[in-house]
Amino acid sequence: MIIPNKAFVTERLINWSLSDTVTRVVIRLGVAYGSDLDKVKEVLLQAAHEHPKVMPEPAPAVFFTTFGASTLDHELRLYVRELRDRSYTVDELNRTIDRLCRENDINIAFNQLEVHLRNEKGDEVTELKREVKGTILPRRSAN
Template sequence: MILLFERPIRIGDIVTINQLSGTVSKIQTRATTIIDWDNKEIVVPNKAFITEKLINWSLTDPITRIVIPIGVAYGSDIEKVESILYEIATSHPLVLEEPSPSVFFLAFGASSLDFELRVYITAIDHRLSTIHIINKDIDRRFNENGIEIAFPQMDLHIRDMPSSSEDK
């Protein structure tokens, strides 16, 4: 009854409850049907919408934020990294001007200088395609500008090495 009166979800809304995401297709007295991204119908007891954590991606505003983490190699020109990320974000047709894209240099990671690109798009439906295109652009532009995307590295320091006569 709470679902029917408070209306935290509506048919057509994109929701996430626990680890399940999809589009609400039916709301009935005992359960709600969600169609997930694999086009499977999943029946969720309405109690879950009241007692569990619910994210409704489209209830009041379809605008959503995408956060893309990027790690670049130590020694990279951080001003250039920041500039390229802003250029990529502002040139993408689905990225909104307001709220404006932002780039943050977050940390000196174990194997990388850790950045984050944050952009807003008009609807969750464009989320994966936008991430895909932005990631491709980052790879291409970083390659063109000699910026290496970092990967985990480990240095080994050997303290005692057996002498060659002991090996025999």
């Protein structure tokens, strides 16, 4: 928007952006590769539609934004009427999304790194982790 200098001096200017308390909220979520993307969208929209502070119009929307290094990245975009409700709404939605993802077998992804170790001979050395107890099993010989 361009406003001529003369308008600043001769006219009354109103900053309408400060009079509107409606604010947009964006919640980002990365899910594991192989996830059912239609189910992810359904769960995110369900969380938004069920929250009393989320405005029905403009309607909440979900976008699959990118293929991340370890995640399929989504954004849930919605509006709340009052700026003071923003943090409360984000907190409640995050908790609801976490619960709904667990109930629907959707894995919220996290960065993963695969490390391959080789000994001086160039043989690969492997250590197995026992996930349940978090203990490391004794190293197996590469021979």
